[in-house]
Amino acid sequence: xxxxxxxPKYLVTQMGNDKSIKCEQNLGHDTxxxxxxxxxxFLKIMFSYNxxxxxxxxxxxxxxxxxxxxxxxLNLHIxxxxxxxxxxxxCASREDGSYEQYFGPGTRLTVT
Amino acid sequence: KQEVTQIPAALSVPEGxxxxxNCSFTDSAIYxxxxxxxxxxxxxxxxxxxxxxxxxxxxxRLNASLxxxxxxxxxxxxxxxxxxxxxxxCAAPDYGGSQGNxxxxxxxxxxxxx
Numbered sequence: 712x713x714x715x716x717x718x719p720k721y722l723v724t725q726m727g728n729d730k731s732i733k734c735e736q737n738l739g740h741d742t743x744x745x746x747x748x749x750x751x752x753f754l755k756i757m758f759s760y761n762x763x764x765x766x767x768x769x770x771x772x773x774x775x776x777x778x779x780x781x782x783x784x785l786n787l788h789i790x791x792x793x794x795x796x797x798x799x800x801x802c803a804s805r806e807d808g809s810y811e812q813y814f815g816p817g818t819r820l821t822v823t
Numbered sequence: 824k825q826e827v828t829q830i831p832a833a834l835s836v837p838e839g840x841x842x843x844x845n846c847s848f849t850d851s852a853i854y855x856x857x858x859x860x861x862x863x864x865x866x867x868x869x870x871x872x873x874x875x876x877x878x879x880x881x882x883x884r885l886n887a888s889l890x891x892x893x894x895x896x897x898x899x900x901x902x903x904x905x906x907x908x909x910x911x912x913c914a915a916p917d918y919g920g921s922q923g924n925x926x927x928x929x930x931x932x933x934x935x936x937x
């Protein structure tokens with residue numbers, strides 16, 4: 712009965728490949744986010760989506776693209792993976808009118 | 824742009840001790856501040872969210888305070904237990920919170936020794 716779920720939990724791939732990470736929330740929330748936690752454990756916002764519209768895009772390479780097929784899903788596509796993309800990626804969601812964000816368990820991406 | 828700083832970076836205490844974790848933020852035009860806990864290799868668990876209209880928020884042995892004027896928040900843990908060992912993250916919204924974009928501190932790694 713997980714509120715925010717991500718798949719896969721671990722992803723090991725080679726440089727140059729294209730991969731996707733999926734996120735689903737069953738909370739009925741309106742806004743979803745992707746965060747990146749680097750090797751130094753620093754957590755930074757990447758994207759947020761509200762009603763299928765991208766409303767925040769920080770200084771993230773255009774190799775990263777969020778895709779939201781519906782309100783409950785926000786998937787992260789990464790093209791031409793680089794070594795520096797290795798990190799833990801967290802999905803989160805928030806209900807409009809509330810400030811509290813709920814996080815998924817994270818996806819550990821390792822690029823070799 | 825919002826910046827969040829947490830001190831100390833690491834803290835080790837004996838079981839039973841009361842402790843305080845500190846968080847400071849640069850942009851005081853925030854609607855709220857959130858404290859999270861992260862266990863090794865795990866996701867983030869929301870502990871407390873303090874609205875800008877509140878000064879304190881309590882949950883069990885945890886008490887979080889917010890002082891917007893000084894740009895500070897503290898997380899107080901009473902009677903610490905080994906199970907409290909984790910990294911504690913403070914997060915404040917950017918642009919006053921209107922878009923919900925959270926800016927995180929680098930965390931305080933807490934170790935409670937039995």
